[in-house]
Amino acid sequence: MGAADQLKTPAQYRRGESDLVQRGGKWFLIATCDLPEPEEFEPVDWIGKEHRHATHLNHRISKEIVSVAQRNGRGLAVEELDAIRDRVRLRRDQRGTLSSWPFHRLGQHLAYKARRAGVPFLEVDATYTSQRCPRCGHTERANRPTRDRFSCRRCGLAGPVDVVAGVNVRHRARSAWVFVTAPVPIPV
Ligand SMILES: [Zn+2]
Numbered sequence: 001m002g003a004a005d006q007l008k009t010p011a012q013y014r015r016g017e018s019d020l021v022q023r024g025g026k027w028f029l030i031a032t033c034d035l036p037e038p039e040e041f042e043p044v045d046w047i048g049k050e051h052r053h054a055t056h057l058n059h060r061i062s063k064e065i066v067s068v069a070q071r072n073g074r075g076l077a078v079e080e081l082d083a084i085r086d087r088v089r090l091r092r093d094q095r096g097t098l099s100s101w102p103f104h105r106l107g108q109h110l111a112y113k114a115r116r117a118g119v120p121f122l123e124v125d126a127t128y129t130s131q132r133c134p135r136c137g138h139t140e141r142a143n144r145p146t147r148d149r150f151s152c153r154r155c156g157l158a159g160p161v162d163v164v165a166g167v168n169v170r171h172r173a174r175s176a177w178v179f180v181t182a183p184v185p186i187p188v
Contacts, residue, residue, distance in 0.1 A: 038118035043075035043177070046122070048169030049110075050079060050129060050162045062109040070117045077173030078110060079126035079165075124172040133157055134167040 020029055047069050069076045114121040132139040133152035143152050150164040151157075157164075 037115060040118050040120050041073060043120050044073045046075045046077045046170045046173040046177070047072075048077045048124075048166040048171075048173060050165035050169060059109060063113055065110065066113040066117050066119055069114070069119045075120035075122060075173060075177065076110060076114050077122045077124050077169050077176075079129060079169060080123045120177070122173050122176055124169055124176055126169075129165040129168040129172075130161050132168050134164060134171060 020027060022028075047065070049065070066076065068074075111121050113119075128139050130150070131141055131143050133143060133150075133155060135157045136152060136155040138152055138154040140153055144150055144161060148161055150159055150161045
């Protein structure tokens, strides 16, 4: 076992569980540190995220999203991961690893970073977020004439699909948050 000297530094700061694992002939110490989590703030509104482009959202970008949310007092709302999984077509050779990358990890990045920053985090129902018009409510497959384009057949609202879906996610987060934070009724 090599690189034993590398264990010195993390061990000093180790607080929680730890694990020594071997990857590609090298040893790594996986340590979990218990750090205090800040209180969640009350969001003034939500940033809604559609995750059709989830594969491009890496560590750095999810960090930026959380930082923007924190600065603006917004919560973060994303589409439920199961729904995304159903909607996205994957190559045959990707199907075996569906539960790991990228959707699951992306959600974890965001959820984890949000929690550490005190940013409220919600997953909302993703049904029809790409087909529903956020202005008039009209929902139809034809509202999405191409993969990237939204154009409402009833009222004419048009824009990029991911932006429109993000607005729908935000609307759902507003309703969901009211429900989550509603006072518990006293049983009679
Ligand atoms: Zn419309």
